[in-house]
Amino acid sequence: MMRLSRRQIVILAIALGAMILLTLLLAPMGSDRQSASTYSRAPDGYGAWYASMQQQGKDVKRWQQPTDALFQPNSKTDEADPTPNRKILLPKTPITFLRIGKDLELSAASEAWVKQGNVLVLVGAIVDASVTQAPFTSDMASPGGIVRIATSRRYRPSSDSAAILQDSFGTVVWQKTLGKGRLISVITTHLAANAYQDFRANYELLAKIVTEPGYPVWVDEYLHGYKDSEEQNNPASEANLFSYLMRTPLSLLAIQAIALLLLLIWGQNRRLGLPERIETPTLNNSEAYIQALAGVLHKAGGSEFVLETLGKAEQLEIQKALGLGTIPLSIDDLIAAWLQQTGQPTAPLQALLRTAARHRRVSETELSQWLATMNTVRSQLS
Incomplete structure (x- = not known):
């Protein structure tokens, strides 16, 4: 931490006092x-x-x-005007x-x-x-x-x-x-x-x-x-x-600038030291939010919430990829469309959708297997 000398503290105190005094005495009026x-x-x-x-x-x-x-x-509005030949x-x-x-x-x-x-x-x-x-x-x-x-x-x-x-x-x-x-x-x-x-x-x-x-x-x-x-x-x-001019804010700024300049000259224009740069760590708000939500769900054992939320989102992505719109279809209709358009096995897709539709809590092992099944379905769809 940078320390100021006694002389520097006195200079700063005088400058601050002068600015406060000028602000009170020469504040713009009207x-x-x-x-x-x-x-x-x-x-x-x-x-x-x-x-x-x-x-x-x-x-x-x-x-x-x-x-x-x-x-x-x-x-005759200009009779009191002393300016001769004034034109309006x-x-x-x-x-x-x-x-x-x-x-x-x-x-x-x-x-x-x-x-x-x-x-x-x-x-x-x-x-x-x-x-x-x-x-x-x-x-x-x-x-x-x-x-x-x-x-x-x-x-x-x-x-x-x-x-x-x-x-x-x-x-x-x-x-x-x-x-x-x-x-x-x-x-x-x-x-x-x-x-x-x-x-x-x-x-x-x-x-x-x-x-x-x-x-x-x-x-x-x-x-x-x-x-x-x-x-x-x-x-x-x-x-x-x-x-x-004395009623305008410019006069106050000018006087303050002159006072500060005189104080700098009196103090021989000495610097107070190089500023220390403090690097602010970058924060990814989305990642922080996801991690916080995941921690809460993990402590609460809310695996059924994860299955339901991700299952619905994944089903809509599959429907859009197959050109079936965004209105949720039944699992059987979606499986039939999958088989007709992709020709890929339907077992991974059935496991993905039916597990999410059961609305029951699963273990961490079962949840990991379900996520692996999701990756399999995505690879088949691509």
Whole structure:
């Protein structure tokens, strides 16, 4: 066993203490705002879903401007903006606008915008949904496969709403017609989050929801704190750039790496010794299981179980080799077919099948003879 010197122990203790202290003092703040962002690679982010949409060639873009500029383009929303000649590039309507977050709701401005012929998708909508007896994690059937939902809340749609995904406890995804447009609501925020990459039906369901209207898809990233180039060039925004970086996990990793590097330099970059390789013995699970089962049967004297199990399996193999299917035949019919097709003596086959059919316990000597008879039958069949 490798022993550390006193100096090495001190270095490791200081490094560990520094990492713990930095983690407590510089832990990223405000991460809830970046939750469900298409830029996020965290389990609750939507980076993987957005990447899959781009790989499929879908018309999907990120919206990084205030939503008032979209919902109320003719209003004076930029009077408080100190940036001169700021231009808001509005997409051509109609579009599908996807918002992903917690407790999203339909405002008067967004409702008027939808009635003009647009589609608004709220993933994480705040609705009058109650907690039901449904398990927190549920698998629901959809045209694209099984969709996994992590919530016990369900919505009871009104008469003017149509369910898109539901089970016996209630509805999780539904849509409602507003004027010329549609409002699509999803209870859970994590319908197609990165954590559900193994459930492709989740991704396909959200992709179908946003692309089925046939409009360009815009994802609201301004909701998560991301701004377009006009906002980034705003001096008021640049003043907060350092504070924004300090709220990201990258700052914590960078500071920890610098602290570790300084400790290594101070310790003259001394190695703690070569790692000792421990060879793990390979284990054949099938062989171990067979040996364990054989030991149990031997102690219990379960020879009749061995005869019955192996006898049935061997009979099916013989039937398949003779082209007689997998439905068990009577011993006499099988012997007759054996004699007709192989021309081999029937005594070994009769001894093999009739001994197994007696359902009685035999001695180890008789069991060994029976196994030898099985090998004889196999050699005759080949």
